[in-house]
Amino acid sequence: MQAALALARRGLGNTWPNPAVGCVIVRDGAVVGRGWTQPGGRPHAETEALRRAGDLARGATAYVTLEPCSHHGRTPPCCNALIGAGVARVIAAMRDPDPRVDGRGFAMLRAAGIVVEEGLLEAEAQAINAGFSRRIRAGRPVVTLKLATTLDGRIATHAGESQWITGPEARREAHAMRARHDAILVGSGTAVADDPDLTCRLPGAAPTRSLRVIADARLRTPPGARVFATARQHPTLLVTVPGHKPAALAPYLEAGAEVATVARGPEGLSLTALLGALAQRGVTRVLAEGGAGIAAALLREGLVDRLAWFHAPGVMGGDGLPAAYRLPVEVLAAMPRFRRVAARPLGPDWLTEFEPREA
Numbered sequence: 349m350q351a352a353l354a355l356a357r358r359g360l361g362n363t364w365p366n367p368a369v370g371c372v373i374v375r376d377g378a379v380v381g382r383g384w385t386q387p388g389g390r391p392h393a394e395t396e397a398l399r400r401a402g403d404l405a406r407g408a409t410a411y412v413t414l415e416p417c418s419h420h421g422r423t424p425p426c427c428n429a430l431i432g433a434g435v436a437r438v439i440a441a442m443r444d445p446d447p448r449v450d451g452r453g454f455a456m457l458r459a460a461g462i463v464v465e466e467g468l469l470e471a472e473a474q475a476i477n478a479g480f481s482r483r484i485r486a487g488r489p490v491v492t493l494k495l496a497t498t499l500d501g502r503i504a505t506h507a508g509e510s511q512w513i514t515g516p517e518a519r520r521e522a523h524a525m526r527a528r529h530d531a532i533l534v535g536s537g538t539a540v541a542d543d544p545d546l547t548c549r550l551p552g553a554a555p556t557r558s559l560r561v562i563a564d565a566r567l568r569t570p571p572g573a574r575v576f577a578t579a580r581q582h583p584t585l586l587v588t589v590p591g592h593k594p595a596a597l598a599p600y601l602e603a604g605a606e607v608a609t610v611a612r613g614p615e616g617l618s619l620t621a622l623l624g625a626l627a628q629r630g631v632t633r634v635l636a637e638g639g640a641g642i643a644a645a646l647l648r649e650g651l652v653d654r655l656a657w658f659h660a661p662g663v664m665g666g667d668g669l670p671a672a673y674r675l676p677v678e679v680l681a682a683m684p685r686f687r688r689v690a691a692r693p694l695g696p697d698w699l700t701e702f703e704p705r706e707a
């Protein structure tokens with residue numbers, strides 16, 4: 349199952365709207381087939397592993413990180429494939445929350461005489477599928493907030509200079525992080541100040557399917573910005589509020605970007621509504637890369653599921669721009685708090701990862 353989980357992780361950022369699943373088929377103590385969900389979500393992990401195992405799947409045990417599907421999609425259910433291949437035992441880490449499956453897969457396998465065990469390394473599988481489960485159950489994706497700051501939490505100088513605070517090792521990790529998410533979100537402040545292209549550039553890495561999302565209520569990002577100039581090569585979504593004149597939106601559409609409108613929020617657009625719109629498009633995992641406005645709004649609304657904080661060993665002082673502004677914390681009890689789940693050095697910098705601390 350550990351091996352199946354590692355295979356599943358390969359698909360993160362690439363399989364949406366489907367979950368990233370891994371499957372290992374074992375017979376007589378030897379691995380005879382391995383598979384993981386392919387880009388775009390099909391083929392599923394089990395059919396990939398079965399194809400490789402061929403006749404050796406007969407009497408074998410399949411380790412799957414998610415309950416095999418029981419519904420007819422573009423292809424018949426994975427349960428049919430497992431039954432047809434003569435697999436004797438299926439060990440699944442967790443149940444599939446998709447209402448089309450949700451226990452029906454296990455029932456189908458058992459009805460066919462296959463021995464089924466559920467719950468092996470379930471916590472790991474739940475973590476991998478957190479975005480998928482959240483989209484199914486709550487209609488929104490999980491959000492990782494990525495910040496790169498000085499030791500005193502500054503993201504840019506007073507003059508707006510921000511490139512580069514962290515070193516090349518941290519930036520490489522940030523690119524890998526983009527690849528593991530379905531969508532990369534920035535606000536117009538960052539889009540204007542940094543003119544990022546929000547792609548994943550890693551030598552040797554396969555092209556990614558990440559959707560680039562610019563939250564821009566007032567259409568402050570010029571249509572000539574790098575994200576829009578490359579919109580024909582990389583999917584790009586401009587999210588704004590209703591009421592703009594068609595002529596104001598036309599240049600973005602002409603550049604090849606999509607435009608979506610969502611409800612207004614306290615400042616600009618509602619991030620909750622934006623996340624809902626992304627989930628409707630199938631997005632399960634969002635990487636928010638700033639800036640200070642988006643970071644503050646996500647923290648304020650309790651929308652951060654994971655915080656990835658790069659610290660560079662420099663100090664900017666009070667004139668530097670803070671990582672988040674207008675977080676009205678007046679009493680300590682109101683401060684969003686996190687618990688550290690990982691920390692490691694990256695060249696001269698540190699990456700610390702956090703999850704919300706339960707109240």
Ligand code: AOF
Binds near residue numbers: 369417420449
């Ligand atoms: C599996 N193995 O590798 C994945 C599964 O749109 P479809 O027909 O591809 O079905 C998508 C659903 O299949 C998805 O919502 C989830 O329930 C399941 N994903 N199932 O057996 C896989 N990715």
Ligand code: ZN
Binds near residue numbers: 392417426
């Ligand atoms: Zn399937």
